[in-house]
Amino acid sequence: HPELGETLDWMHCQGGEHVFSRHHWGPRGFELLFSRANEGQVAGGDLDRLRHTWAPVVERVGRQLASAPWLSDLVWLDVGCGNGGLVMTADEYGFIAMGLDVREQAVQRLQALGYRAAQGDLDRLEVSDPVAVLSMADVLEHMPYPRQALRRARAALAQDGLLYLSCPNLDAASWRAMTAQGHNPYWAELEHFHNFSRATLMRLLVEEGFMPVDYTVSPRYKSCMEVLARRV
Secondary structure (H helix, E strand, O other), X not given: OHHHOOOOOEEEEOOOOEEEEOOOOOXXXXXXXXXXXXXXXXXXXXXXXXXXXXXXXXXXXXXXXOOOOOOOOOEEEEEOOOOOHHHHHHHHOOOEEEEEEOOHHHHHHHHHOOOEEEEOOHHHOOOOOOEEEEEEEOOHHHOOOHHHHHHHHHHHEEEEEEEEEEEXXXXXXXXXXXXXXXXXXXXXXXXXOEEEOHXXXXXXXXXXXXXXXXXXXXXXXXXXXXXXXXXX
């Protein structure tokens, strides 16, 4: 992306121990980033592999919801649905699953397979009825203002509804090793504006009205962590 410059400046707030980019892209930058999608960001390929990847997540969510039987309309909204793996798997388990993504191609591919999906982003999300589950798989680190994103997510969730988050953990051993060896790809990720540790992510969730109920080290990619949090 020659139009986006050659360097990214990362800041470290020592008071809050948070790491974030000095700047974020304007409208033209976002247009460039989201104008195309790679094959990993659209539905297709080995769909059974996607089922196996996301089944443990859906099962963990289901176990948490079993303690809240008043959530009768089990609508699952996946923000940043990408290749649709989580939407398809949640649907298979019986949820009313819907995907939301800024990339038109991702939405069209998912719709072509017969699943619910719409083009849009969290900043403009409006729901007429609160949902039982809202997932943001590898999304929060892409948001210039994560507090606002969590507030929008909380507003869309039913009382005691569940938020699923995943993102890289800069405190993971693999992250530290990649940085020490000088080849950590996350420092060059054009679409990332924040790098969270487990501690900073948990603190942010609590401050924005969520109670973390589950933490998992994920095998989906290097340094990946997953968190379930309940709206309180």
